[in-house]
Amino acid sequence: MSVTHTVPPIETGRSGLQKLLRARESGLVVLIVALIAVTAAIQPTFLFSDGGWRELLRQPTILILIALGEAIVIITRNIDLSIGSILCLSTYTSGWLFANVEGIPIVLVVLIGVALGAFLGLINGLLVAFLRVPSLVITLGTLYAYRGIAILWIGPHFIRSSWLPPEFRALGTMQWVGIPVLLLLVLIVVLIVGWFMTSRRAGRDLYALGSNPEAAKLFGLSERRLTLNAFVTSGALAGLGGLVYLSIYATGDARVGTGYELEAVAAAVVGGVAIVGGSGTIWGVALGAFFLATISSALPVLGVPSLWQQAIVGIFIVGAILLDRVLFLSRTRRAKRKGSES
Amino acid sequence: MTDAPLLQLTGVSKSFGAVAALVRADLTLEAGSIHALVGENGAGKSTLVKIVGGLYQRDGGEFTLEGRSVDFHSTRDAKEAGIAVIYQEPTLFPDFTVAENIFVGRQPYTKLGLLDRARMRRETRELTQRLGVPIDPDREARGLSIADQQVVEIAKSISVGAKVIIMDEPTAALSGVEVDRLMGIARQLRDEGKGLIFISHRFDEVFALCDRITVMRDGTYIATNTTSETTEDTIIRQMVGRSVENLFPKQETTAGAPVLEVDDLTSVGVFENVSFSVRAGEIVCFAGLVGAGRSEIARAVFGVDRYDSGSVRVGGSAVPAKNPAAAMRLGMGFVPEDRRKQGLAMEAGVQSNITLAIRDRLSKFGFITASMEEPSARTWATRLQVKTHALDTEASMLSGGNQQKVVLGKWLATQPKILIVDEPTRGIDVGTKSEVHRLLSELAATGVAVLMISSELPEVLGMADRVLVVREGRITAEIARADATPENVMYAATHAAGDDRETAA
Amino acid sequence: MSQTTLAPSASSPAPERQYLKHGKPLWRRGLLRTESAIILAVVLLVVIATFTVPFFAQPYTYQTMILNAAPVLLMLLPVTLIIITGDIDLSVGSVLGFSSAIFGLAFQAGVPIGVAAVLGVLAGGLVGVLNGVLVTIVGLPSLAVTIGTLALFRGIAVGLLGTTSITTFPTDITRAMTAPLGGLPVPVVTLAIVILALVFGALLHFTPFGRGVFAIGLSPENAAFSGVRVNRTRLILFVMSSLVAGATGVYFTLQYSNAIGTNGLGFELQVVTAIVLGGVSIWGGKGTILGALAGGVLIAALNKTLQLAGIGSDTISIVTGVALIFSVVVASVAGFISRRRRSKATAVAVGT
Amino acid sequence: ATALLLTGCAGGSGTASSTDGGSAGGGGDSSITVIPKSLGNKYFEASDKGAAAAADELGMTFKEVGPTATGSADQVPFIQTAIQTGQKAIAIAANDPTAVCNDLSQAQSQGVKVVAYDTDTDCRDVFVNQATVDGVAEGLVKLTADHLGDEGGTIAILSGGANAANLNAWVDAIQALIKKDHPKITVAKVAYGDDVDEKAYQEAQGLMQSIPDLKAIIAPDTVSVKEAAHYLSDTPEYQGKVWVTGLGLPSEMKDYVDSGIVEQFGLWNPEDLGYLASYAADALIKGDITGKEGDTFTAGKLGDYTVGADGEIVLGPLFVFNKDNVGDFSF
Numbered sequence A: 001m002s003v004t005h006t007v008p009p010i011e012t013g014r015s016g017l018q019k020l021l022r023a024r025e026s027g028l029v030v031l032i033v034a035l036i037a038v039t040a041a042i043q044p045t046f047l048f049s050d051g052g053w054r055e056l057l058r059q060p061t062i063l064i065l066i067a068l069g070e071a072i073v074i075i076t077r078n079i080d081l082s083i084g085s086i087l088c089l090s091t092y093t094s095g096w097l098f099a100n101v102e103g104i105p106i107v108l109v110v111l112i113g114v115a116l117g118a119f120l121g122l123i124n125g126l127l128v129a130f131l132r133v134p135s136l137v138i139t140l141g142t143l144y145a146y147r148g149i150a151i152l153w154i155g156p157h158f159i160r161s162s163w164l165p166p167e168f169r170a171l172g173t174m175q176w177v178g179i180p181v182l183l184l185l186v187l188i189v190v191l192i193v194g195w196f197m198t199s200r201r202a203g204r205d206l207y208a209l210g211s212n213p214e215a216a217k218l219f220g221l222s223e224r225r226l227t228l229n230a231f232v233t234s235g236a237l238a239g240l241g242g243l244v245y246l247s248i249y250a251t252g253d254a255r256v257g258t259g260y261e262l263e264a265v266a267a268a269v270v271g272g273v274a275i276v277g278g279s280g281t282i283w284g285v286a287l288g289a290f291f292l293a294t295i296s297s298a299l300p301v302l303g304v305p306s307l308w309q310q311a312i313v314g315i316f317i318v319g320a321i322l323l324d325r326v327l328f329l330s331r332t333r334r335a336k337r338k339g340s341e342s
Numbered sequence B: 001m002t003d004a005p006l007l008q009l010t011g012v013s014k015s016f017g018a019v020a021a022l023v024r025a026d027l028t029l030e031a032g033s034i035h036a037l038v039g040e041n042g043a044g045k046s047t048l049v050k051i052v053g054g055l056y057q058r059d060g061g062e063f064t065l066e067g068r069s070v071d072f073h074s075t076r077d078a079k080e081a082g083i084a085v086i087y088q089e090p091t092l093f094p095d096f097t098v099a100e101n102i103f104v105g106r107q108p109y110t111k112l113g114l115l116d117r118a119r120m121r122r123e124t125r126e127l128t129q130r131l132g133v134p135i136d137p138d139r140e141a142r143g144l145s146i147a148d149q150q151v152v153e154i155a156k157s158i159s160v161g162a163k164v165i166i167m168d169e170p171t172a173a174l175s176g177v178e179v180d181r182l183m184g185i186a187r188q189l190r191d192e193g194k195g196l197i198f199i200s201h202r203f204d205e206v207f208a209l210c211d212r213i214t215v216m217r218d219g220t221y222i223a224t225n226t227t228s229e230t231t232e233d234t235i236i237r238q239m240v241g242r243s244v245e246n247l248f249p250k251q252e253t254t255a256g257a258p259v260l261e262v263d264d265l266t267s268v269g270v271f272e273n274v275s276f277s278v279r280a281g282e283i284v285c286f287a288g289l290v291g292a293g294r295s296e297i298a299r300a301v302f303g304v305d306r307y308d309s310g311s312v313r314v315g316g317s318a319v320p321a322k323n324p325a326a327a328m329r330l331g332m333g334f335v336p337e338d339r340r341k342q343g344l345a346m347e348a349g350v351q352s353n354i355t356l357a358i359r360d361r362l363s364k365f366g367f368i369t370a371s372m373e374e375p376s377a378r379t380w381a382t383r384l385q386v387k388t389h390a391l392d393t394e395a396s397m398l399s400g401g402n403q404q405k406v407v408l409g410k411w412l413a414t415q416p417k418i419l420i421v422d423e424p425t426r427g428i429d430v431g432t433k434s435e436v437h438r439l440l441s442e443l444a445a446t447g448v449a450v451l452m453i454s455s456e457l458p459e460v461l462g463m464a465d466r467v468l469v470v471r472e473g474r475i476t477a478e479i480a481r482a483d484a485t486p487e488n489v490m491y492a493a494t495h496a497a498g499d500d501r502e503t504a505a
Numbered sequence C: 001m002s003q004t005t006l007a008p009s010a011s012s013p014a015p016e017r018q019y020l021k022h023g024k025p026l027w028r029r030g031l032l033r034t035e036s037a038i039i040l041a042v043v044l045l046v047v048i049a050t051f052t053v054p055f056f057a058q059p060y061t062y063q064t065m066i067l068n069a070a071p072v073l074l075m076l077l078p079v080t081l082i083i084i085t086g087d088i089d090l091s092v093g094s095v096l097g098f099s100s101a102i103f104g105l106a107f108q109a110g111v112p113i114g115v116a117a118v119l120g121v122l123a124g125g126l127v128g129v130l131n132g133v134l135v136t137i138v139g140l141p142s143l144a145v146t147i148g149t150l151a152l153f154r155g156i157a158v159g160l161l162g163t164t165s166i167t168t169f170p171t172d173i174t175r176a177m178t179a180p181l182g183g184l185p186v187p188v189v190t191l192a193i194v195i196l197a198l199v200f201g202a203l204l205h206f207t208p209f210g211r212g213v214f215a216i217g218l219s220p221e222n223a224a225f226s227g228v229r230v231n232r233t234r235l236i237l238f239v240m241s242s243l244v245a246g247a248t249g250v251y252f253t254l255q256y257s258n259a260i261g262t263n264g265l266g267f268e269l270q271v272v273t274a275i276v277l278g279g280v281s282i283w284g285g286k287g288t289i290l291g292a293l294a295g296g297v298l299i300a301a302l303n304k305t306l307q308l309a310g311i312g313s314d315t316i317s318i319v320t321g322v323a324l325i326f327s328v329v330v331a332s333v334a335g336f337i338s339r340r341r342r343s344k345a346t347a348v349a350v351g352t
Numbered sequence D: 001a002t003a004l005l006l007t008g009c010a011g012g013s014g015t016a017s018s019t020d021g022g023s024a025g026g027g028g029d030s031s032i033t034v035i036p037k038s039l040g041n042k043y044f045e046a047s048d049k050g051a052a053a054a055a056d057e058l059g060m061t062f063k064e065v066g067p068t069a070t071g072s073a074d075q076v077p078f079i080q081t082a083i084q085t086g087q088k089a090i091a092i093a094a095n096d097p098t099a100v101c102n103d104l105s106q107a108q109s110q111g112v113k114v115v116a117y118d119t120d121t122d123c124r125d126v127f128v129n130q131a132t133v134d135g136v137a138e139g140l141v142k143l144t145a146d147h148l149g150d151e152g153g154t155i156a157i158l159s160g161g162a163n164a165a166n167l168n169a170w171v172d173a174i175q176a177l178i179k180k181d182h183p184k185i186t187v188a189k190v191a192y193g194d195d196v197d198e199k200a201y202q203e204a205q206g207l208m209q210s211i212p213d214l215k216a217i218i219a220p221d222t223v224s225v226k227e228a229a230h231y232l233s234d235t236p237e238y239q240g241k242v243w244v245t246g247l248g249l250p251s252e253m254k255d256y257v258d259s260g261i262v263e264q265f266g267l268w269n270p271e272d273l274g275y276l277a278s279y280a281a282d283a284l285i286k287g288d289i290t291g292k293e294g295d296t297f298t299a300g301k302l303g304d305y306t307v308g309a310d311g312e313i314v315l316g317p318l319f320v321f322n323k324d325n326v327g328d329f330s331f
């Protein structure tokens, strides 16, 4: 950053830190571009076709949304394992509303879906914040409980695409200057969440809580309120993810979203969120989710049998946390060296 | 500005459950002055500060700010009222940049609703510049040196425009240059009309910097002195307030062969060329200021921390580095300074705590049961008179002194040849304190070598056969019991080695 | 407060103290614990089911209940120790699948079945070394590491086996896996569960090593200061966990006579659920093998009962989730109350 | 639904089983437990509805239970429960034909009649097959070959679960048949959608993109064919270029047929499949058939059936749906 240097050039901590922070996101961008480039070189339709282009940009949307929510929770030193089940309930509820409430406005359904997610997140948050029980256990419990409710309620039924109003279904494929509208909407969400987390005090408080809970307490931050906020946001984003699922796949049953929780954690970790909280950017998470989703769609095109896909994703996850640790250690070491020099 | 003092506390009290941290505390701070708050460990200084900072609510007493009675319910209230506190524990957010740490909770926004990072950066730069310590605003707080953390905290309090700035032992971990710099900043702030409260155990600083000195003891206000009209002796007498001799039932022993021999131990950046030995039956004390590196040396000797070069021997055999289990087998014991975290499993019972370090020795054919542990636990609990009615009482339910007895018991049970005790009486009431002292004396009398670390001068003087003064990671003086006086120990602790080594008594 | 204590204690030692072995009577120590509550719940469930659920009171119920739960019951034993140290291992389900794949492929390639089984178990052990090294030497959080290896090893298992499933295991061996144990209404695997439970129970509760495990969970620093080899202990536990998961993989393969990549899918959460339900603290330092095992048995019995009562898997899922939340919430509330009572008690004690 | 029938043929050895009511006890009334691959599956919803209707006609107690996930061992507890509750028959569509075998044998030894439907398993009395393997392969290949005409071209197969025995059998048969009869047609790739909507959708995309001269996709399971059509309808550039057929549910495919995305696809009536399974179970219980080749029984409105080789009862040939009839079905 070029601020007027009225001050003599001082310690160079910034270059180290900022560069490395950027290395995470730019590194992901490079990886994504390389992945797309290689895939497109081997199979041009992956990029240079309407369908290829659209799916490239559209398929990551769900993972991006739920990974954002997961990231916020992790940033506060918690974890949310229930988002897959929340997503399922939101998907089906929304489809059910379209089918059973004649002429219900799409906006209202979206609001209800998101509100349902937020409500389920609120239950998680209340249990974690007020009873001081570990979020891992609580959300593991609600992972089962919410899924059970979904299966109990939905049973063998499923959302038929004919239930959905044509305008809603069109949302899935609609494009604006060549970009899927869904991606644009998700990007807006990313921007809002990113803006909130990087540029609003309330968002920074969430980082502060995860970064040093003791200091946060000395500082007068309310741990309960922040924890609650994080879980509600995570639930709401999972609810929104359910609606995006509905608009892309125009279907949904009681099995939707199974296993998404670990994918979301993985995307957050790959995106640079430390599992111990306090650090990681929303942009990194969005890129991490985009990257993981793109691997999933690129590997079959690259001729990698899709059965090996998960192993490769696993390598990327382990690699990403390892890399994170190495960067962290070198950062700390550098900072220490500087500290002792001064 | 009104005639009323900037800040006034009268008869403030505060208890934590059964512990009365503050009984009756008074303090009057005038604008444009620096007020020292001194007292022994546990005198209640930090508690008082936390009440002023809004972290704790007082149980009773008066608290006025510029003449108005105030009642803070959160740290936010205090901040808004213009009170900034730099706590004893570092309170920075390691993942935030220096600039953001300074502005946390009140980050400026741009017109677009983004954080105005440029402005934070600029102001941080100006602030740190003004404090004479240019710290890169964009670096992460993680890994900042204690001194730099201190500067950031001070910058934070200046930038909120605080009228009252409280520093709780800010110099504890600072070196001479850094202390001078900090004192310069403090004077500058005073000249700007702010009121400062300065807590320190170092009298030279207190006398050099402060206008007034308030002394506290056992949670109670003792006296307020004008610096120019008082002496160190007066302050110490007010602080301790009792004759020290009967607290230290030191038995005379004759030192035997060297048990612990430490040779040229160095851990880069922490301590350097540390050599000393402790002989059987001898109590050797590490004296020095907080942060001098005494604990670090001891931890490295025991093997909990790594070291870069040098050697440690017990009874002639080399102790492998980084292996406490091996050190224990050779007969070393270690009572760490933080008994809640390092010395005990707080949620485990007295018995499991006492027998943890001898679990291998108690086992038969590789197995161990509670009934095999019980005799040892009973023996040591009885010998140390631990006040509890059952052996499975959770350690967290004991009082601090009794917790410390359990830690001592745990290590005495290992029947060490050399026992290292780090701050064995920190936070312990005087009665238990003298029991601990008697115990250590008796132990030495049976031929055990004792290496004691203490920040309390009377304890050092009362117990030690030999005093080793540590300053900035080096042993700067060795003073025999007969020669040890508060003056020469303090002098060695605060002045660089070789300045004047043998300031005789 | 100090004035009162100043004078006497220094000189005149107080009369010898007498210590009770335990602060609370046996019944309170024994009964007011999560694991007793869980065992009680199992017993109640079985008694109620015996009288109210048709067909429950049959040997076949117990036979199949244990068969179905065996993989989880086996794997939860070492994972309990890991959780007591404050770590977690989420990769056990994938390790099961991975070892199943290695075992199957080796067997298919003509390796004698015994050797193939050993290879399967060792493959699991190798995974444990990777987990353990990443956690202890590199210093990564175990949750992140094992989520990563959860994906990695499942992926390798699925990738290795592809669409094939290896089913040609000798029937005499596969039969033997599910055969009843002697004349008892339980399958042979019960023996393995009991033996391993005794081994891990003894290791955790009756050895110096186990003392160290608890010490690490209660305070890693205190453990290190007390001569516990903290990282070595953690590494050993990760390897044990994966070895047992590997062995379970071989057993599972033979039990269902099928090596496919998806074997053991989702078992990691079942394992953690059982352990936490059994009163083991996810924060480490507290818990018993008996409790964890009881948690696993409770879930198995709950499943069996509800299935026989004609209740669907959806409801069973809800019941499991709610039971889990309930168990930690109750523990948390109980802890809160006892802390309140305790601080009152000490206030009184010191005041006098 | 109208009947889509034709009788199976041939004979074979059935599994003889004891006629004893079984130690598990239970009421004297006839009863059947139907275990689909998983709950919440549309196709099985339809088949189990048919099974329930037949059970109703026959006066059997009907129960549908199943797991929520499709793991290899997930159906096992439901078999055990059926044995214990003294069910007279089990009809099962196994996720993993081997993993359930042990418990199914146990059931048989307890006198429970085991009917496999949709997917065969190794341990059953009869297998109610929706269509012969060759029948499915012939039907789908014929549709495709007719469309491609003389010049042939490159096609791909999009299947469901990689471990589903019936799907794998069909896929093998389709490939063999094409090799034998249609040398101009090449099968470029077999992909697996795992019975999961989004996965099948992505795989369909992968096929169309990675095989530039792809002319057709044969998708022998209902999720795959629906998602292939779904991807096609979302992606106009492949419309008219790639032709999709397979085995689909008319209710799910109607939109795509109506809009011309898909011309024709095949299936049997899943309700009839379940219906036949219940009647077969009843016939086994009553001793009308034992699973031996040549045994005959009457399956209500579906008419007469003969047990074929290997205890197979074939529902009928593939029924082909197109624009004209796709609206006539409720499943």
Ligand SMILES: Nc1ncnc2c1ncn2[C@@H]1O[C@H](COP(=O)(O)OP(=O)(O)OP(=O)(O)O)[C@@H](O)[C@H]1O
Binding pocket: B016, B019, B020, B021, B022, B039, B040, B041, B042, B043, B044, B045, B046, B047, B048, B088, B427
């Ligand atoms: N949160 C708390 N709970 C219980 N007791 C406490 C708490 N905080 C402080 N105390 C007790 O109150 C007394 C005063 O502690 P305080 O920290 O105020 O002392 P201090 O004068 O700052 O000592 P030091 O010089 O060691 O910093 C001590 O006995 C301490 O153990």
Ligand SMILES: Nc1ncnc2c1ncn2[C@@H]1O[C@H](COP(=O)(O)OP(=O)(O)OP(=O)(O)O)[C@@H](O)[C@H]1O
Binding pocket: B145, B146, B173, B288, B289, B290, B291, B292, B293, B294, B295, B296, B337, B423, B454, B455
């Ligand atoms: N460079 C540093 N970075 C972080 N913390 C430090 C640093 N130097 C000292 N400290 C902290 O300051 C405290 C005092 O240091 P140390 O334990 O070495 O001093 P000591 O002489 O043993 O004093 P005491 O035992 O009385 O606190 C320690 O708790 C240590 O963690």
Ligand SMILES: [Mg+2]
Binding pocket: B045, B046, B047, B088, B168
């Ligand atoms: Mg203090």
Ligand SMILES: [Mg+2]
Binding pocket: B291, B294, B295, B296, B337, B422
């Ligand atoms: Mg120290």
